[in-house]
Each structure stands twice: as structure tokens, then as C-alpha cells.
Amino acid sequence: MIKDFDQIANDVMTGVGLIREGAPDAIKAFGALSTSATATHAIDSKTKELMALAIGIAVHCDGCVAYHTRMAHQHGASRTEVAETVALAVYMGGGPAAVYGGDALRAYDQFSGASRGE
Helix, strand or coil: CCCCHHHHHHHHHHHHHHHHHHCHHHHHHHHHHHHHHHCCCCCCHHHHHHHHHHHHHHCCCHHHHHHHHHHHHHCCCCHHHHHHHHHHHHHHHHHHHHHHHHHHHHHHHHHHCCCCCC
């Protein structure tokens, strides 16, 4: 099964928009949390996106894998950095995390327009 990671990441944002329509106060609070948690202080944005990716892999979240891989790529993460993040997530999340880790690498390849291994 080939996944369209760009569409999955876009679906995440569409879903947030739907929640915003139905529960604007809740999504406003979530947005404030997101802004605070992703602000760069001691840890840079790329590292925070890689951390979020590792957590997304470990908790088996398709949308998280797609969205945070996209964001890590946009913040300059290399494929090697994503692969090391996947390895850590697999270590922490076991076999099921390996399935989502493979998806993260396929997503990175899709976002970068690269063929496997670049």
C-alpha cells in the first residue's frame, strides 16, 4: 500500500480546521500549547520536530508521522537524522514502531522528492 504522506499531513491540518469550527476555544488552547511547546529556546525547531516524530512513531500515529516528518524536512533535517530518529523510536516503541519508522523514511523521501537513500 502506497501512502500519500503529503495528503495525510494536509488531512491533519484539515482536521484541525474542523475542530476549530466545532470547538474553537479548545483548538485555541491547543494552538497556544503548540506555540509554546515548539518555541525555540534551548532546543531548536528541527530537534523538536524530530522529537515529535519519534513520539508519533512510538504511539503509532499516521498523521503525526506525516506532519512531523514534513516539518522536520522543512526545518532542515537530513534523511540520516530522520533515520536516527526512527532508530530511537523503534528502540523505545518496539516492533510496531518499526512499521511507522519505515513510513517516516518513505514520507521523508516523498517530501524531498528524492529516491530511496538520498
